[in-house]
Amino acid sequence: MCRVLIASPVETDRAFLKQIFAEHFFNVTFLEDALSAEEAYKRSLDNRLDMLILDISGSSDEIFQYKTNIVKQYPNIKVILLDKKANFKHIQTAIRCAAIDYIVKPLDEDECKSAIHRAILALNQVSLLHYERKSITNTVKESANQMMQYVHEYFNEEINLETLARFMHLNKSYVSRFFKETVGMTFSSYLRHYRIEQAKKLLRTSELTITEVAEEVGYPDLTYFSRIFKKETNYTPNEFKQIFQGEHIPADFAFVEGE
Structure with missing residues (x-):
């Protein structure tokens, strides 16, 4: 079971990502959505995380500190970062902290699928993204x-x-x-x-x-x-x-x- 937390103040982005999970990935459970990095950190205190999708748009050092605190608790967590526009400092930080991906909005379905796929594989689980299956309820x-x-x-x-x-x-x-x-x-x-x-x-x-x-x-x-x-x-x-x-x-x- 892959435990996922989506942390973003943008409801449409959260819904978009959950739809991608629903259509293409199995064996995933979601923690209650967080609207900020601080909320994500608080959720992590009581719930184990495997994957964190974090919106860092307009981020401050405080947001990255919350993310760092989460990673200290769960060193094997896989992190996908979202940003409203390409930011060299943010990209550099993403590389240094070994994030699975850094995605610039508007969110692209194929790009998001690829990032989630690689995160699941990095967790030593089976992604199933590229296996054909019938439409299911x-x-x-x-x-x-x-x-x-x-x-x-x-x-x-x-x-x-x-x-x-x-x-x-x-x-x-x-x-x-x-x-x-x-x-x-x-x-x-x-x-x-x-x-x-x-x-x-x-x-x-x-x-x-x-x-x-x-x-x-x-x-x-x-x-x-x-x-x-x-x-x-x-x-x-x-x-x-x-x-x-x-x-x-x-x-x-x-x-x-x-x-």
Whole structure:
């Protein structure tokens, strides 16, 4: 589940962004909208955040300080900044604080989709932006979210369509068809993608051995894990670990420590 907070005084911008989420992204929950960076900070005190979309139009140092305080609480948060016009100082700050994107208004749908897509991937989740699916209602989407939450909670266990069907109290064939039509990929594909994303995260950020990583993400057979990982990433797990370990710096971390 990706917990998102949109902080902007402009109601039409907030509605525009939520519509993009509703049409193109799954497994997202919103905190109550904030009208300012200060409100966003207050929301963050009682609620964990994964993604912050913050309007910095006409911003002062105070706004950036509130954002910095949020990042100190959640070093892995992904931040997208909105601005009413291009501002070199703001762009420079966005780069220094490792924001996912800096978007100048008026908001463009494709630009916003791309930024959100990259933020979700940076959280080691599956975006689904580029997977075709049928038009769905909110009720159907809620059922799909429930199924994906099942994957997120039990991905490191021995789960499959049968266990998912039992969890949902539904027929296995129906669940298989529903998942593919609604999410845009099969259940097994989603499970595999999610497991590999979690493996990539562990390989980058932990000291676990390859065998331990494989077990942590639900692949007790190391040979099978290595084959799947290579197919998904074009790297063996060992190659990935050697190249990318320690590369990931949590959003804003270096900038925050320098404040």
